[in-house]
Amino acid sequence: xxxxxxxxxxxxxIADAVRASRRAPEEVTRIVVTKFHPASIVTDLHALGVRDxxxxxxQELRAKRESLAPLEGLRWHYIGQAQTNKARHIRQDxxxxxxxxxxxxxxxxxxAGDGAPVLDVxxxxxxxxxxxRGGVSPADVEQLATHVAGECPTLRLRGVMxxxxxxxxxxxxxxxxxxxxxxxxxxxxxxxxxxAGMTGDFAEAIAAGATxxxxxxxITGPRPMRG
Numbered sequence: 001x002x003x004x005x006x007x008x009x010x011x012x013x014i015a016d017a018v019r020a021s022r023r024a025p026e027e028v029t030r031i032v033v034t035k036f037h038p039a040s041i042v043t044d045l046h047a048l049g050v051r052d053x054x055x056x057x058x059q060e061l062r063a064k065r066e067s068l069a070p071l072e073g074l075r076w077h078y079i080g081q082a083q084t085n086k087a088r089h090i091r092q093d094x095x096x097x098x099x100x101x102x103x104x105x106x107x108x109x110x111x112a113g114d115g116a117p118v119l120d121v122x123x124x125x126x127x128x129x130x131x132x133r134g135g136v137s138p139a140d141v142e143q144l145a146t147h148v149a150g151e152c153p154t155l156r157l158r159g160v161m162x163x164x165x166x167x168x169x170x171x172x173x174x175x176x177x178x179x180x181x182x183x184x185x186x187x188x189x190x191x192x193x194x195x196a197g198m199t200g201d202f203a204e205a206i207a208a209g210a211t212x213x214x215x216x217x218x219i220t221g222p223r224p225m226r227g
Contacts, residue, residue, distance in 0.1 A: 003045070003048070014030060016203075027211060028212075030213050030215060031195075032215060035060070046074065057080055091119060096120040100144075102136065103147050110152040110153075121157060122195050123160050124161045138179070160193070164204075171207065174208035175208055194208075196213075198213070202215065
């Protein structure tokens, strides 16, 4: 199955899940994660109508964005763990950052925003009991959202993001994420994005209200070996 066929297959499955959840198709954005793939795959995806792409590494995001500058309408989503020492580059290259998980990252992105367009950001929530994993704890979501909304004027708080734990049903995990999303909307009513759902669990994410899906190898095929 080629790239066009894989994309069509995934989009059909997304459409089925949207209908089953009685939601409108325009409520859900499919982000194609092109991690480790060459920039040429983004060119091919663009020709197939894809406009939202995601990257996990800042260096890869920068290289692809620079080489693909002539392509019109691409929106670049940074979905990897954000580091303060790379905040300026992330700020320059991403249209949306899905992984703001602490005040230091928010402040670093804010400091890098002098003269830059307003940056869309989401709060990454840790849905596990492992404190070593990326993400703010659900108990601290309100505090972080209040900080971003009140202290970071060049950041536009859009909502929340999470990855479902492997040892829990996606439906229950995404239900807890939906609760976090409601908390954020209590602070910023327009923060309606929920970035959740990957290849194996996007149907459950859609049912729980996800607005942005992050789909990788089901569309792009197996990832090349990391260089």
